[in-house]
Amino acid sequence: MIDVLYFAWVRERIGVPRERVETSAATVADLVAELAARGPRHAAAFADTAALRVAVDQDLAGFDAPLAGAREVAFFPPMTGG
Amino acid sequence: MAVRVQAGPFDPGAELSAFTRAVGGAGAVVSFTGLVRDADGALMALEIEHYPGMTERAIAAMVDGARARWSLTAALVVHRHGRLAPAEPIMMVATAARHRAEAFRAADFLMDWLKSRAPFWKREITAGGATWVEARAADEDALRRWD
Numbered sequence: 001m002i003d004v005l006y007f008a009w010v011r012e013r014i015g016v017p018r019e020r021v022e023t024s025a026a027t028v029a030d031l032v033a034e035l036a037a038r039g040p041r042h043a044a045a046f047a048d049t050a051a052l053r054v055a056v057d058q059d060l061a062g063f064d065a066p067l068a069g070a071r072e073v074a075f076f077p078p079m080t081g082g
Numbered sequence: 083m084a085v086r087v088q089a090g091p092f093d094p095g096a097e098l099s100a101f102t103r104a105v106g107g108a109g110a111v112v113s114f115t116g117l118v119r120d121a122d123g124a125l126m127a128l129e130i131e132h133y134p135g136m137t138e139r140a141i142a143a144m145v146d147g148a149r150a151r152w153s154l155t156a157a158l159v160v161h162r163h164g165r166l167a168p169a170e171p172i173m174m175v176a177t178a179a180r181h182r183a184e185a186f187r188a189a190d191f192l193m194d195w196l197k198s199r200a201p202f203w204k205r206e207i208t209a210g211g212a213t214w215v216e217a218r219a220a221d222e223d224a225l226r227r228w229d
Contacts, residue, residue: 008131008203009214058136060199074133074201078217081161081202082116082173082193 002067004035006045007076010052013045028054029063031073045075053078083149083157085141087132089164094174101158105178108155112185113176114193120168124208130172132163133201144195148177151191152184159192163202191228197221 005018025031029049036046046052049063055074056065067073086092094115102111118128145157154177161173175192179185204215 005133007133007201008205055133055136055201058133058139060140074136076133076201077203077214078222079198079201080204080215080217081200082197082221 002031002070003072004031005072005074007074009077010045010075014041023067025067027063027067028056028061028065028073031067032063032075051077083145083154084159085138085145086160087134087137087141088160088162091162092160092171092174094171097158097160097174098176101156101176101178104156106155107180108178108185109180110182110185111176111178112182112189113174114189115174116172118166118168118170118172124210125168125206126209127207128166128168128172129205129207129212130163130166131203131205132161136201137161137163140200141196144192144199147195148188148191152179152188154179154184154188157188157192159196161196161200161202165207194221194224194228198225 002021002023003018004021006014011017023031023034025034032046032049036043052075054061056070057072098113105111141159148157156178158176166172175189177185177188198221206213206215
């Protein structure tokens with residue numbers, strides 16, 4: 001089980017801030033493919049992955065990052081801090 | 083070295099005074115304060131979402147990165163989240179070092195990283211609705227200065 005978190009407009013498109021996902025995805029990209037197939041809201045949120053950033057266990061990661069042992073994956077738009 | 087992520091307001095002057103009293107032999111203190119900008123008078127509020135846990139962790143890593151490059155005697159990052167009014171302080175960075183060049187560079191470095199790599203997302207609230215602020219390419223470019 002992996003906790004999947006969404007922030008900013010990704011959270012709004014999907015409609016929930018987090019969900020627990022039963023998955024055997026090997027990489028972030030595999031997880032994205034599974035999530036996008038969940039329904040139209042997920043498909044819309046993941047339509048353009050170039051517009052998304054990802055963190056695995058609270059560290060920024062790439063879409064090719066492995067998920068072995070990961071507990072938390074977050075998807076969000078480019079950050080606008082400062 | 084202190085990192086604070088908080089919903090409540092802070093007083094940049096009081097923070098800077100307290101910071102300056104505890105800089106441990108530094109000869110230079112540099113600080114930057116970011117305010118909620120209301121360029122055309124239409125902004126009602128700014129909402130800042132963040133990723134609790136990762137935010138503190140990411141900023142602490144940035145401070146470690148600054149300390150690895152420059153010999154700082156102290157550093158402070160304060161960043162707010164939640165709903166802010168125009169002109170309120172959003173965040174501040176303060177750095178202390180033996181000489182000013184290191185303090186300036188470290189503060190500049192921390193600002194560049196906070197802009198594009200700390201998990202905050204700003205949303206502008208106007209009478210017309212709410213709009214997520216888009217990341218600027220210039221902010222991303224600024225990070226490459228430190229490669």
